[in-house]
Amino acid sequence: MSWVARLLPTCQEMSKLLSDALDRRLPWHIRTRMFVHLRMCMLCKQYQHQLALLRRLLRLTNDSHSAGVQVLQAGLSDEAKERIRRALDSSHS
Amino acid sequence: MDEVVGPDSHRWIDEHGDYLYRFALVRVYDSNVAEDLVQDTFLAALQGTRRESGPTAERRWMVGIIKHKIVDHFRRMAKEPLRDDSRSDVPSADDDFLVDGHWKPAAADSRGWPDKPDTLLEQKQFWDALACCLDKLPPRTAQVFTLREMDEMDTEEICRLLHLTQTNLGVMLYRARKQLRNCLSTRYFGRTEEAVQS
Numbered sequence: 001m002s003w004v005a006r007l008l009p010t011c012q013e014m015s016k017l018l019s020d021a022l023d024r025r026l027p028w029h030i031r032t033r034m035f036v037h038l039r040m041c042m043l044c045k046q047y048q049h050q051l052a053l054l055r056r057l058l059r060l061t062n063d064s065h066s067a068g069v070q071v072l073q074a075g076l077s078d079e080a081k082e083r084i085r086r087a088l089d090s091s092h093s
Numbered sequence: 094m095d096e097v098v099g100p101d102s103h104r105w106i107d108e109h110g111d112y113l114y115r116f117a118l119v120r121v122y123d124s125n126v127a128e129d130l131v132q133d134t135f136l137a138a139l140q141g142t143r144r145e146s147g148p149t150a151e152r153r154w155m156v157g158i159i160k161h162k163i164v165d166h167f168r169r170m171a172k173e174p175l176r177d178d179s180r181s182d183v184p185s186a187d188d189d190f191l192v193d194g195h196w197k198p199a200a201a202d203s204r205g206w207p208d209k210p211d212t213l214l215e216q217k218q219f220w221d222a223l224a225c226c227l228d229k230l231p232p233r234t235a236q237v238f239t240l241r242e243m244d245e246m247d248t249e250e251i252c253r254l255l256h257l258t259q260t261n262l263g264v265m266l267y268r269a270r271k272q273l274r275n276c277l278s279t280r281y282f283g284r285t286e287e288a289v290q291s
Contacts, residue, residue: 010194
């Protein structure tokens with residue numbers, strides 16, 4: 001078993017590879033070693049799941065119907081609105 | 094002229110102002126900049142003409158404009174000599190691992206993470222925690238992370254836009270994801286009692 005483990009990425013290396021895999025297609029020999037590691041390692045499997053969940057959640061912030069867009073309760077202040085109103089008025093006067 | 098254009102643009106401020114402001118704020122993390130971006134968006138909208146009609150089309154049109162404004166803003170910032178977060182050694186991303194490369198037991202704690210995002214969507218507390226965690230990312234890292242994850246820009250485009258190498262970008266995204274995941278684990282999932290106090 002230990003000789004197999006030596007051929008595989010460590011968890012630390014896996015955490016970087018799992019991130020990279022979200023941005024580009026990795027070479028097949030790396031994907032194969034990741035696959036084997038994930039079959040044996042619950043913690044990396046969980047980490048992979050968490051990254052995927054995070055991505056789905058962040059993309060949902062773009063959906064105007066989701067609560068995600070309300071992430072920040074802040075809105076434009078009245079002063080800011082007034083300033084913008086004046087800027088718009090002066091632009092077409 | 095004022096009677097025709099004025100009221101319409103004033104209506105925009107009330108109908109889309111807050112939305113666009115929040116849209117910009119989660120991306121630029123600076124309220125002054127976000128306000129300016131909203132103003133620039135309305136000014137650009139005054140110049141342009143919308144192809145579709147209806148209130149949702151108007152919103153989509155404005156979002157399209159502000160997205161460009163935000164990218165322009167990032168491009169301007171990229172020209173300024175900003176600290177390159179990928180080389181900063183502030184919170185080392187390797188603190189989560191033992192010397193042999195295994196997860197530290199505490200770092201791997203994943204209690205409370207759900208299988209699907211559905212349960213989280215309507216929970217304001219979750220989004221607050223997420224906003225707070227995003228806020229803690231180093232500025233440059235937050236910028237690339239936002240472009241990649243919220244705007245779904247591909248990595249080559251981000252590198253070109255911000256003058257980064259693929260390697261640097263990969264490191265920054267890696268750290269951003271790990272830091273966010275750790276922050277959410279602490280602030281929201283599993284350890285809620287502690288999160289309330291912090």
